Amino acid sequence: MKRFAVGLTAAVIGGTMLLTGGTASAARTALDVEIADISPNPVVVPKGGEATVKIDVIASDDAKKVELSVRPLDSQARTLAAKQSKLDQQGQHWVFSVPFTDGDPTGRWRATVIATDKDGKTDTDKATFAVEAQQGKADTRIARFDASPEPVRKGRTLWFSGRLQANEDGDWEGVKGAEVAIYFRRDGSSGWKWVADTETRWGGKFTAKTRAYKSGEFKAVYEGDDDTNGSTSAPDYVRVRGGWHH
The missing domain is CATH 2.60.40.10 (Immunoglobulins)
Incomplete structure (x- = not known):
């Protein structure tokens, strides 16, 4: 019994x-x-x-x-x-x-x-x-995102840089080996278009490049993974001299 x-x-x-x-x-x-x-x-x-x-x-x-x-x-x-x-x-x-x-x-x-x-x-x-x-997902941020030079001439190379960081017990630590995407929204448009992908290095640093064709905003986006939440940088505006080139 x-x-x-x-x-x-x-x-x-x-x-x-x-x-x-x-x-x-x-x-x-x-x-x-x-x-x-x-x-x-x-x-x-x-x-x-x-x-x-x-x-x-x-x-x-x-x-x-x-x-x-x-x-x-x-x-x-x-x-x-x-x-x-x-x-x-x-x-x-x-x-x-x-x-x-x-x-x-x-x-x-x-x-x-x-x-x-x-x-x-x-x-x-x-x-x-x-x-x-049980470990929850760590929050992330994209710090010091920058698109340069600004202004830039039409057709010239535009460089992007920034740092992907994760909050580890209150300290922001760089995330290495993560994929970050760059998006662009031209003046007068409401939609964002993909520009480039890049991978973070030591300290969470990343760089990418593209050709400058029209003035507008750029942003960096990290989608997150099993251990970290995604994040998006503040937009950075770039003025392109020389008009539209397709």
Whole structure:
């Protein structure tokens, strides 16, 4: 028969969260306990959210009590606050569910399980798992975008330069190896037309060139990828001397 207990007491001592299971039936004489599975591993905690890890413990029938504690391996990690957890026991399986929030330390954690029989004899097993913070996409910006020379004569080369940067924990760092496109909107037009593609180098720097044929605005566009959001530069106006040439 499946027994389900909700709201186990979670006691925190010295940075350790202790989860205590109930009583199991006694049948075997050789006390034995092992951590059979930890899932998921790593535990990925979303920003502002919660993620739960299930720790499957197998204990022999003579185990009267099973206790699980989890703590970060980093001894400098802050003490955890008490949490509500639950235990799902079926036969020799004691499955502990432990919630994590984005306020919990990331890195390697150790799970320690202790089984106790009716005579007070104990058996212990340990295993480690990882807790990670889910990384959202980093914001980007295109800085110092410039089209030059300005003014420029019709048919002459027009150069573009700028820097693609990503926000890394408050610091703007250059993004290398990203594709940036240059677009043009001539005077009197509402639409943008593609001009050139280029790839960022060390420090996020990029350059590109085209021929100047008509006055108008240019801009640089980064579409983004799996790790970064897209961004668009401020437009830069260039006046072309000599009229329209097609």
